[in-house]
Structures are given as structure tokens and as C-alpha cells.
Amino acid sequence: MKAKETTISSQMRKLFLGLAVLIFTVFIIEVFTIVYYQFRYQHYMHNLTTASEFNQDFKQDIDLKMYYYVIGSKESEGLPVKEVEKAKKIAEDLISSTSDKDSKQAITSVINLCGNLENQMREIEFTASYDQRQIQLKNNIYVLTSLIEEYMYRYIYSEAVLLNTLQGRMNAQLTIGLILMVVGVTALFAALMQRSARISRSIAEPIEKLSSRVQEIGGGDLSVRKPVESQVYEVSSLSEGFEQMVERMGTLMKESTDKQESLRQAELALLQAQINPHFLYNTLDTIIWLIEAGKTEEAEEMVTDLSSFFRHSLSNGEDVVTLEDEEKQIRSYLQIQQFRYKDIMDYSIDIDPAIKGTRLPKLTIQPLVENALYHGVKLKRAKGMIKVKGKAEGGDIVIVVSDTGAGMTEDRLKELREGLKKRERVGFGLSTVDERLKLFFGEKYGLSIESTEGEGTDVTVRIPGSGRNADET
Numbered sequence: 352m353k354a355k356e357t358t359i360s361s362q363m364r365k366l367f368l369g370l371a372v373l374i375f376t377v378f379i380i381e382v383f384t385i386v387y388y389q390f391r392y393q394h395y396m397h398n399l400t401t402a403s404e405f406n407q408d409f410k411q412d413i414d415l416k417m418y419y420y421v422i423g424s425k426e427s428e429g430l431p432v433k434e435v436e437k438a439k440k441i442a443e444d445l446i447s448s449t450s451d452k453d454s455k456q457a458i459t460s461v462i463n464l465c466g467n468l469e470n471q472m473r474e475i476e477f478t479a480s481y482d483q484r485q486i487q488l489k490n491n492i493y494v495l496t497s498l499i500e501e502y503m504y505r506y507i508y509s510e511a512v513l514l515n516t517l518q519g520r521m522n523a524q525l526t527i528g529l530i531l532m533v534v535g536v537t538a539l540f541a542a543l544m545q546r547s548a549r550i551s552r553s554i555a556e557p558i559e560k561l562s563s564r565v566q567e568i569g570g571g572d573l574s575v576r577k578p579v580e581s582q583v584y585e586v587s588s589l590s591e592g593f594e595q596m597v598e599r600m601g602t603l604m605k606e607s608t609d610k611q612e613s614l615r616q617a618e619l620a621l622l623q624a625q626i627n628p629h630f631l632y633n634t635l636d637t638i639i640w641l642i643e644a645g646k647t648e649e650a651e652e653m654v655t656d657l658s659s660f661f662r663h664s665l666s667n668g669e670d671v672v673t674l675e676d677e678e679k680q681i682r683s684y685l686q687i688q689q690f691r692y693k694d695i696m697d698y699s700i701d702i703d704p705a706i707k708g709t710r711l712p713k714l715t716i717q718p719l720v721e722n723a724l725y726h727g728v729k730l731k732r733a734k735g736m737i738k739v740k741g742k743a744e745g746g747d748i749v750i751v752v753s754d755t756g757a758g759m760t761e762d763r764l765k766e767l768r769e770g771l772k773k774r775e776r777v778g779f780g781l782s783t784v785d786e787r788l789k790l791f792f793g794e795k796y797g798l799s800i801e802s803t804e805g806e807g808t809d810v811t812v813r814i815p816g817s818g819r820n821a822d823e824t
Contacts, residue, residue, distance in 0.1 A: 384521070396592060398445055398454075398510050403599060405441055405503050406434065410496040413468075417492050421475065421484045430472045438499065439465035445506070451513055457506040461499055468495040490774060504603060511600055515565060522562045564590075575601070634687055641690075653690055656683040671791075674741065674748070675707035677716045681739060684717055688724060695735060696728050702741035702750070709748050711814055712787045719752040719784065719798075719810050727756025727808055735807075743816060747796075750812040759802040767800055781810070788814060 406412060413434060419427040442461040449455045471491040478484050564576065575598045578590040634657055641650035660683040678700060685698045720737060728735035741750040759767070769775075771785050785798040792814050802808040 396514070396596070398448055399507060399514070399596060399599070401441060401445055401448075402503065402507050402510070405438060407603075409434070409438060409503075410493075410500045413496045414493055417472070417475070417488055421481075421488050430476060432469060432472060435465050435468050435472070438503075442503075449506075449510075451509060454506050454509040454513070457502045457509060460502040461506065464495055464499045464502065468492070468499065471495060486775070507600070507603060511596060514596060518565055519562075522558055522565070526558060634691075637690055649690070653687060656686045660684050660687065670713050671710050672713045673707060674702065674709045674711060674750075677711065677713070678702050678707065678739075678741075680714075681716050681720050684720060685737065692724070692729070695733075696724065696737065697734065698737040698739075700739045702739070703743065706741060706743055706748050709814070709817075712791055715784055715788065715812060716750060716752065719781070719812070722781065722810070723752055723754035723756065723808065727754035727758070730757035731755070746816045748814050748816055750814075751809055752812075753807060753809040755807040758804045758806050758808055760804050764800065764802050771798060771800075784812075788812070 413431050416428065416431040416434075418424075420430060439462055442458050442465065445458050446455060446462065449458055471487065475484050475487050475492070478487060575594055578594050634653070638650050638653050638657075641647070641653065660680055682700055685700075689696060689698065716739065720739065723737045728737060736755045738753045739750070740753075741748065743749075767781065771782055774786060775782060781798060781800070788797045796813050796815065799811045799813070800808065801811075
């Protein structure tokens with residue numbers, strides 16, 4: 352009996368010792384997990400803090416200083432190389448502490464783009480032509496500063512996502528470890544069950560709240576909340592840091608959205624400014640002549656066409672319209688021009704009704720029609736024809752503006768094609784239209800040109816079959 356009791360006692364001691372070792376092991380693992388995740392958390396927070404030193408107005412400041420430099424303003428302080436070097440230094444500091452592939456790719460792009468931006472600045476410095484400087488400013492500097500901001504915000508977003516993922520893993524590890532500890536303590540100290548339950552609740556509840564908060568953020572809720580209250584320092588500290596990160600993300604995303612909206616408005620203003628004021632002067636002169644000649648019906652029709660043309664040009668401030676709206680605008684434009692050039696120009700418009708609801712950037716077709724008139728038909732010493740055709744083709748929408756004008760030499764055609772490919776400002780505004788189409792729909796879409804000297808030119812617009820949805824505009 353005694354031996355049996357001793358044996359039982361020994362077994363119990365071994366059991367309790369095993370449970371104690373298990374609990375101690377779980378405790379050590381839990382502490383190691385907390386320390387490990389805390390280290391990772393501090394690592395990501397360091398990256399986000401360092402990235403937050405990036406000038407939030409980087410694009411605006413660089414663009415403005417370069418603009419002053421290009422125009423030779425007395426407010427110019429020279430090339431803003433130091434600002435670019437500062438941004439590059441921040442990126443170089445981050446790359447050594449960045450391990451994620453997407454984050455590293457984004458911050459590497461920032462470094463490369465900063466170097467490219469410095470080179471483009473130097474190129475402007477050694478460019479004598481004012482017009483060429485303006486072209487380089489719009490095509491290179493503005494694009495590069497926008498890309499640098501985009502990739503830096505992409506880096507911040509990527510690191511924030513990693514921090515969010517780390518938070519989820521930490522919650523899972525903490526929950527599993529705590530459950531094991533609670534079970535072990537309950538088995539060893541039954542008398543302390545009630546106390547253990549209270550301790551468990553005091554830890555598990557804030558973790559559940561924090562986990563619920565993570566799910567809300569994952570669902571897109573970036574509103575700042577009061578941090579989760581907890582007696583566990585790591586949980587409360589992590590919750591406070593997480594809410595700070597959410598606040599910072601919301602601010603950065605709002606700033607990014609505001610700047611993108613400003614960019615779109617600037618692009619629209621640039622395109623609207625392309626409307627030649629001579630066109631308005633000449634049209635008004637023609638209307639006056641018609642009235643003086645007693646041709647009031649023709650004058651009234653021309654005023655109506657002019658009103659329709661500018662109404663569709665403005666489009667209530669929208670920069671994306673339907674193909675039907677574009678057709679109305681170019682029809683008004685061509686009717687006005689036919690009053691003035693009826694001896695040298697005819698036109699026809701044939702757009703499939705099935706595709707007229709397609710959405711595309713405003714002022715896409717009108718510049719092409721204007722080119723066909725002024726750089727095609729007018730240069731040919733004979734009557735010419737301008738045709739606009741639109742149809743669906745292989746899942747895409749194809750719009751062809753063709754003329755029977757003077758056409759181009761092979762060298763000029765090659766120059767235009769190369770200019771479009773390199774996004775250089777060539778071809779009577781064609782590059783502007785091509786850039787906007789690629790911005791809206793992707794690199795596979797845009798303009799293509801065919802021309803034969805003495806016979807005419809065809810400019811083809813290709814966009815996706817679905818165009819651009821209304822909720823994307």
C-alpha cells in the first residue's frame with residue numbers, strides 16, 4: 352500500500368512536474384513570441400515613421416520650383432536637387448530595413464525615379480530652348496514627381512498591410528498561448544479556478560476587441576478609435592500604435608486622393624486650353640458676315656452649332672463623356688468649319704449606335720478632326736473629305752478619323768510614330784490625346800497613324816469595348 356502510494360505520489364509528482372514544465376515552456380514560447388512580434392512591430396513602425404518624413408508636398412514643391420526655374424522667375428532658387436536628394440536618402444535608409452518583396456520593389460523604384468528626376472533636372476539645366484524646357488517639364492518632371500509620390504505611398508501602404516498581418520498572427524499566437532496557460536493553471540491549481548477565469552477574461556476580452564478592430568480596418572474602416580483598454584502592456588501599446596498608424600494612413604490616403612483630383616483638373620484645364628481662340632474669332636466674324644449679308648437663318652444655325660460645341664466642350668466640368676457626346680461636339684465643329692471651308696471640305700460621320708454609350712476622355716476626337724482639317728485638307732490644293740467612323744472590333748472600340756488631304760512623307764510619319772512611342776510632344780496635339788488614353792485605359796490602347804503623301808491620313812483611336820464605367824470617372 353505504501354509502495355503503491357509512493358508510486359502514485361511519484362507519478363503525480365511527474366505529472367505535475369510535466370505540467371509545470373509544459374506551462375513553463377508555453378510561457379517561454381509566449382514571451383519569445385511577444386518579444387519577437389514586438390520587435391517586428393517596432394521594425395515596421397520604424398519603416399513607417401521613417402517614410403512619414405517624406406515631404407507630403409513633394410510633387411507640388413518640386414513642380415513649382417522647377418516651373419520657376421524654367422520660366423526664369425526671380426523667385427527661383429535654382430534646381431531643387433537637395434529636395435530630391437533628401438527623398439532619395441529617406442528611400443535608401445528604408446531599403447536596408449525592408450524585407451518584403453513588394454515594399455522593396457516600391458522603395459527601389461523611388462530611388463531609381465529620384466535618380467532619373469535628378470538627371471532630367473540636369474538635362475533642363477543644359478537646355479537652352481524655352482519651349483523645349485517646357486516640354487521636358489511637363490513630360491518628364493511632372494510625371495516623375497507624380498510617380499515618386501505614388502511609389503512612396505505604395506510603400507507605406509504595403510508596410511501597413513504587413514503590420515496588419517503581423518497583428519493578426521500575434522493575436523492568434525497570443526490567444527493559443529493564453530488558452531494553453533489557462534488550461535494548465537486550471538489543472539494544477541483547481542482552487543484558483545475563479546481567479547484564473549478572471550485573469551483569462553481580463554486578457555482575452557481586449558484581444559478579441561483588438562481582433563474585431565483589425566477586421567473592421569480590413570473592411571475599409573479607417574476612422575480613428577479609442578485604443579483598447581487592457582492591463583497587458585503589449586496589447587495596449589500595440590492598440591495605441593495601431594490607431595496612430597490608422598490615423599496616419601487616413602491622412603496620407605486623403606492627401607493622395609486630393610492631389611490626384613487636382614492632377615485630373617489640371618489635365619482637363621490643359622486640354623480645354625487647347626481650343627484655338629482663332630477658331631472662335633473666325634466663327635464670330637463669319638456670323639457677323641452672315642447677318643450683314645441678310646443670311647439670318649444660316650447665322651442662327653451657326654450660333655446654335657457654336658453653342659453646342661462649347662457646351663459639349665465644358666460638359667459640366669466632367670472630363671469623361673460618352674461617345675455620343677463626342678459625336679455631337681465634332682458634328683457641331685465640322686458644321687461650323689464647313690461654313691468657312693465649303694469649297695475645300697466635305698465630311699461624314701458614321702458611328703455605330705451600339706457603341707455610342709461608351710465612355711472616354713473628353714476632347715479625344717475633336718483634336719484629331721482639327722488636325723485632319725488644318726494639316727491635311729487645307730494643305731491640299733483641292734477639295735478634301737474628312738470621315739469619322741466608329742465600330743466595335745474584337746472586343747475593342749475603334750474610331751478612325753481619316754482625311755483625303757496632303758498626307759505625310761515617310762520620314763514625318765516615322766517621326767510621329769516615334770514621338771507617340773516615346774511620349775514626346777509632337778504631332779499637333781496627338782501625343783496629348785494618346786497619353787490621356789493610355790492613362791485611362793492602359794498602354795495597349797491609344798492612337799495609331801497611317802498616312803500616304805498626297806493621298807491622306809488615317810488616325811485610329813482604340814479603347815476597351817466597355818470604355819470607362821461611370822463609377823470610375
